Amino acid sequence: MSSFLQDYLGWGEQVRRAVESPLERVTRAKEVKGLAVVGMGGSGIVGDVVRSLAANYAGLSYPVEVVKDTHLPQWVGEGWVVLAVSYSGNTVETLAAVEEAIGRGAFVAGVSSGGALKEVLSSKGLPWAGVEGGHAPRSALPSLTIASLKLLQAIGVGVGGDLSRVPSLLRRAEEVMEIADRVLATVSKGVPAFIATSRWSGLAIRAKNEFNENGKTLAAAMIAPEWGHNDVVGFEGSEFPAIFFKEPGNPVSEAVEAVLKQFSKKHLIIELRRAETQEEYVAEFISISQAVGIASVRYGQGRRVDPRETASINLYKKVLKEVINR
Numbered sequence: 383m384s385s386f387l388q389d390y391l392g393w394g395e396q397v398r399r400a401v402e403s404p405l406e407r408v409t410r411a412k413e414v415k416g417l418a419v420v421g422m423g424g425s426g427i428v429g430d431v432v433r434s435l436a437a438n439y440a441g442l443s444y445p446v447e448v449v450k451d452t453h454l455p456q457w458v459g460e461g462w463v464v465l466a467v468s469y470s471g472n473t474v475e476t477l478a479a480v481e482e483a484i485g486r487g488a489f490v491a492g493v494s495s496g497g498a499l500k501e502v503l504s505s506k507g508l509p510w511a512g513v514e515g516g517h518a519p520r521s522a523l524p525s526l527t528i529a530s531l532k533l534l535q536a537i538g539v540g541v542g543g544d545l546s547r548v549p550s551l552l553r554r555a556e557e558v559m560e561i562a563d564r565v566l567a568t569v570s571k572g573v574p575a576f577i578a579t580s581r582w583s584g585l586a587i588r589a590k591n592e593f594n595e596n597g598k599t600l601a602a603a604m605i606a607p608e609w610g611h612n613d614v615v616g617f618e619g620s621e622f623p624a625i626f627f628k629e630p631g632n633p634v635s636e637a638v639e640a641v642l643k644q645f646s647k648k649h650l651i652i653e654l655r656r657a658e659t660q661e662e663y664v665a666e667f668i669s670i671s672q673a674v675g676i677a678s679v680r681y682g683q684g685r686r687v688d689p690r691e692t693a694s695i696n697l698y699k700k701v702l703k704e705v706i707n708r
C-alpha cells in the first residue's frame with residue numbers, strides 16, 4: 383500500500399495528536415470586528431470550515447470572510463483578526479495577504495508547519511501555531527483544521543466548540559472505507575460533480591480539489607440551493623457522475639435528491655450525520671473528507687498517475703513567485 387494512502391488512513395491518529403498537542407500561550411486580540419481566514423487549496427479549505435461554523439453555530443456578532451487570494455477585501459483592517467493558514471508556510475498568495483493585513487493594522491495569526499509564515503509572524507511577536515510535518519497539505523487537513531480552531535479560540539474568536547470531543551465523534555474506519563468504496567464506484571467514468579448544501583459547501587469544494595489533485599482529473603463542486611437554479615440543468619441528458627452530500631433535515635436536500643433520481647444517470651447520495659454542535663460538524667467534515675481522500679488516491683492509482691505529485695501546481699507556484707518578486 384502506498385505511503386500516501388497510509389497517510390489518509392492514519393487520520394484518526396492525526397486528529398488525536400492535533401487535539402492533544404499543546405498550543406503555546408498567545409496574545410488575545412483586543413477587539414474583533416471581523417475575521418478573515420486566508421489560505422489556498424488544501425490549507426484554504428480551513429476557511430470554508432470556519433465560515434460554516436461561524437454562520438451556523440458559533441453565535442458570533444461579526445462577519446467572517448474566506449480569502450483565497452493575494453488581496454484582502456477593502457473592509458478588512460484595524461480591529462479585524464486575520465488568520466493565515468498555509469501548510470508549507472510559503473504560499474505566495476497567503477504571504478501577500480498577510481503582509482497586506484499587517485500593513486492595515488489587523489491582528490494577524492498563522493498556522494503552518496514552518497516556512498516564511500512562521501518567520502514573519504514570529505519576528506513580529508504575532509501568534510503562530512505549528513502543525514506536524516511530513517504530510518502533503520491536503521493530507522494534513524485534521525492538523526490544519528484543529529490547530530486553526532484552537533488558535534482562534536486562544537486569541538478570542540469563539541469558534542470550533544469542544545474540540546476534545548472530536549476524536550470520539552469521528553466515523554468508524556469501516557464506515558469511512560465503505561463510503562470511499564461507494565464514491566470510487568460512482569466516479570469510475572466521466573467528470574465527477576460533487577454537490578452539497580451551503581452548510582456543507584466546504585465538503586463539495588474539498589472533494590473536487592481532492593479529485594483534481596490526487597486523481598489528476600477535472601471535477602466540479604456545486605452548491606445547493608443555487609444548484610437547483612442552474613447546475614441542475616446540466617444533468618439533463620448528460621452522463622456526469624454526481625455525488626451528493628445530503629444534509630439531514632434540510633428541505634433543499636429532499637429537492638436535490640428528487641431531481642438527481644429523475645435526471646442523473648449515475649449518482650450517489652451520501653447521508654451526512656446531523657451536526658447539532660460545532661464539534662460534530664468538525665468530526666463529520668473530517669470523516670467524509672477522509673473517505674473522499676481515500677477514494678481520490680485510489681482513483682489516481684487506478685489511472686496510473688502519482689496521486690501525491692502535483693507538477694502543475696509546483697510550476698504555477700514557481701512562476702507566480704518569480705512574477706510577484708520581479
Ligand code: PA5
Binds near residue numbers: 470
Ligand atoms: O493540497 C495541496 O497540496 C495544495 O492545494 C496546497 O494546499 C496549496 O497549493 C497551498 O499550499 P500550502 O497549503 O502549503 O499553503
